[in-house]
Amino acid sequence: MRDAALPHAASARYGLLGLPLAFVALPLYVMLPAHYAQLGVPLALLGLVLLGTRLFDALIDPVLGRWVDAHWSPPRALKVLAWAALGLGAGFAALFFPAVQGTTPLLWWCALALAVTFVAFSLASVLHQSWGSRLGGSAVQRSRLVAWREGLGLVGVLLANGLATQAGLAAATAVLWTALALGVWALHFAPVPRQTWVPAAGSSAGAPSLTLPWRGREFRRLMALFMLNGIASAIPATLVLFFINDRVQAPGWTPVFLGAYFVMGAVSVPVWLALIKRLGPSTAWACGMGLNVLGFIGVLALGAGDTIGYLAVCLASGLALGADLTVPGTLLTGVIQRAGHAGQSEGAYAGWWQLATKLNLALAAGLALPALQWWGYGPGARDPQALQALSWAYGALPCLFKLSALALWWRLWHRQNLE
Template sequence: MSDAVLPHAASARYGLLGLPLAFVALPLYVMLPAHYAQLGVPLALLGLVLLGTRLFDAVIDPVLGRWVDARWSPPRALKAVAVAALALGAGFAALFFPAVQGTTALLMWCAVALTGTFMAFSLASVVHQAWGSRLGGSAVQRSRLVAWREGLGLVGVLLANVLATQAGLAVTTIVLWLSLALGVWALGKAPVPRKTWARAALLPADQSLALPWRGQAFRHLMALFMVNGIASAIPATLVLFFINDRVQAPSWAPVFLGAYFVMGAASVPLWLKLIKRMGPSNAWACGMALNVITFIGVLAIGAGDTGGYLSVCVASGLALGADLTVPGTLLTGVIQRAGHAGQSEGAYAGWWQLATKLNLALAAGLALPALQWWGYGPGARDPQALQALSWAYGALPCVFKLLALALWWRLWRRQNLE
């Protein structure tokens, strides 16, 4: 590929697979526990199965990235995505329509099906991200590819939310199959990464896995990505508690969440323009600053203040566009500057996916114990407990965002990296 910017239609063909990959996450993480609980599986045993499979899901990503690099070619990559899509669709159906009964059989079924589903999801995600990174190009082109991938991912989240709650699991499964097939077909019609000799295939496995971490720019970007990601994941972990107990408007939850995601998707073109005008790094800093200003306002939200909280959702959705478009853009730039373009994108993508999953785990590990320590519990109406919820939901993310801004200035901006 040259440095000429790909047209939007070509970028959209690449990005379309992001829709079903985001679509599948909501049912797997939100609906699956309740589904098996309704089938009579004890929550404690189910929790152990979910913990084990999710830990496996996290650590497998770098290994899959190494495997992708060692065997990379566009036809092989497309074949891997097609096989992963088939396994993902089959695993999803098996999980929500188990063919067994009884606690032990259901637990074993869930563990096996969920492990296979997670592996298929991780493989498809790593190949898809590596494909986009291998396309490379200028900051404008990189941001356009990431924007289509992540923007269509938001559409997938919204679609899954509507179908899973309104149309039922059967319709949700059929739509997932159709969107996976369409995504694989579109990737086959997408721009093909340039052909480069994959030196990663000649490296020992341990060296290939560690290769990204040898670059200072990657280590700095990962530190920034993790801190910023925790700041974004804390509100995601606590949002329903805040809506139910602080705003006390549970019926408004679909409106609040819909406004956030719709605004996030709608803001992507704006952030693309800002990236083109001021560069991805500066655009990301603007997004972080907007998030801080927005979440300071959370501290003033009280019971029944639906209008005020809706404004917070809209403003934070606007800032979400920066987090969607910039980090992946900078990651591809790091790969290019390190001289690993066309060689080790899978390894980079694997570690990136691992960091994304760790962000959610770390956010829950920080926010939930802090809330309990401060005296809050679900359903609380005590003023001190609710104030603790506001501080955890609003102030704690601001602390991490400000830390991310400091890291951006110290580790990234002063080096003038894009």
Template sequence: MTPSLTLSHAQSARYGLLGLPLAFVAMPLYVVLPAHYAQVLGVPLGLLGGLLLLTRLMDAFVDPLIGRWIDRLLSRPQRALAWVWVMAMMLTIGFTALFFPPRSSQSALLWWCALSLLVTFGAYSFGSVLHLAWGSRLGGALIQRSRLVAWREGFGVIGVVLANVVAVQAGPGWTALVLLLTLLLGAGALVSGPRPDEAVGLASPEAAGHRTWTLPWRGQPFRRLLSLFLLNGVASAMPATLVLFFIRDRLQAPMWTAVFLASYFLMAALSVPFWLKCMARWGAARTWCAGMVLSVLSFAGVMALGAGDVLPYLLICMCSGWALGADLTAPATMLTAVLQHEGHARQAEGAYAGWWQWATKLNLALAAGLALPALQWLGYAPGETDASALLSLTMVYGAVPCVFKLMSLVLCWCWRHQRAWS
């Protein structure tokens, strides 16, 4: 590709399409799988929980190592594209094996689950890190970087909405088929889309050495951006962890769950062009700040909700979903800017992407690790109807994330003049 030219929307869309199946597969892996193995296959919750925890920890900490490998692959884009097809095949095989295990003893079933999870998580991590690193290596000016991120994350939101329908309503068989078809479409689009120039060699001896995977941590801009991303990510992941409890116990409207979630993610997808224009006018950091302000103003309203407040909560879902668009587009755009500013373009996109994916997964773990014990300590249990317990649920679901979001806003505003973020 020619760096001086801005990629068209059609070219950016071909790059971004792979984001749909990668987002699509995450929902059944994290939401549907535990219930499937516990309720359908009869695996005890204690054993299943320990197995999922172990495999997810292994998955999170392997991402930086995958990033180092991907940096080597990206020096020859054609070779990297060949591995995309391998990823698509392994992800489909692992996912299908995971949801269709052979009927056997409980111990054999657990081993099958563990091995299938390792294959599935490994392929998913490889695809996610490669896709992010590929977009970062395409690089370009702010308008190109933000456009690439917008198409990738926009397709990702569509994948989440599609998964909520297919995985819940149609079952694992149709889910595996849709996954295969969308992976083939996404991989084919990436092959026919824009690709970075081949790297004739790494620009610095450090980047070529054995410590490539730690290279991002040596620059203050990346450390600041990642700390901000983690803090803001906990603020977003905590409500996601507790949303089903809030809808069922506080609002007492479980039949509206699909409507609430669909409105949230659809508004996020629709907001992407708006935030793209904001970044072109204000820059990525100020745009992210604006999204944080809107998120706090809209989400603080949950503190006043009670049983039956369906329409007010639907409005909150729509407004906070619109604010989510800034979280989806601005941080990743800033990540590419940091990489370019630090002089690591065409050297360490995989390393940066690996640590970014690690932080994304750590957000989910931190949110669950903070929110669930806090609720238990405050006296809430699922199905609880006591007023004080429901107040505790509302505080942890609504107030605590707003505090984290405000802290993120202060940091982002203080650091908005970082040259590396523009």
């Protein structure tokens, strides 16, 4: 398994669960703020709820990761994944079809439904990522597994985009339930990781320490780079619908813009796989960061009616998206292997990795939304100063963080030439 890359069919069976997990992510992280704002919930209060629940979501990931390591076995993982999928589907339906009205009841409903959904989502995500990391292998195999997981995830995002905006949330919920069932079923026939460490029965006392990943300098450096780069993506993901509706003023183009971004991301995955094979994962990632800045800086010049200009931005940033999807997970599994923790601590690494991803999103929602309201922006705003603040928050800040991540890569990572 470690000498040659797994066949694409086997990698696809592993990666299929990534489709419903990513399907959930688009409504949860992109559509949810606008959905509850349309129900009359103030942005500042909504931002605080999202910040609190997303911080809770992030903080439980390392604990779930250690639990996964302590009780790891493929049969047990499949059973737990089935229960997590059931909870995820139920929580998603409750979240987007609230049974209450009024600001306070809606805020409580949103918080509780998000908590249930996030626990199920986190457990399924950590288990799925741990499974792939435990398969290990060369950089080519690792990138192939990640590419199938993230590539099928983009298919899930496209489905969510099309169904939620065109067919409605009821149809999206039905498709989510079906995709979750298929993803868990396919994993029964996926490659099974080797188990080099046997956990103590019924106890987590023998599991590796929760802080074990942080003892390695290489993981700390990769995590710093991953988080800084992730903030650059989290801010526009939170603000994209507001930007389309109020700055570009083309809400009818929303499926086209989002679809172009994610289709280009999916199409670019084979390109980035080829670059990873030719240049190595690290250098390929740096190329993606630079391309993203070049494409996204054009946001600052856009105004009302600039649909073609914004479509070009979506295509350029979608092309760069493939690097962010394929490279970080590839590097993470390499870090685990070089640290000597393969087959025993992938859950802990995956938990901290998920925490970093969600912390970025939590900060984006909890800080960007209240700040925009303080600067005078609200949904439907047409005041030039408010719209300019939206442009700077949506366009300039991500570029600043991408450039900072590129500088950090240059200082801490590129000379090591690590895979």
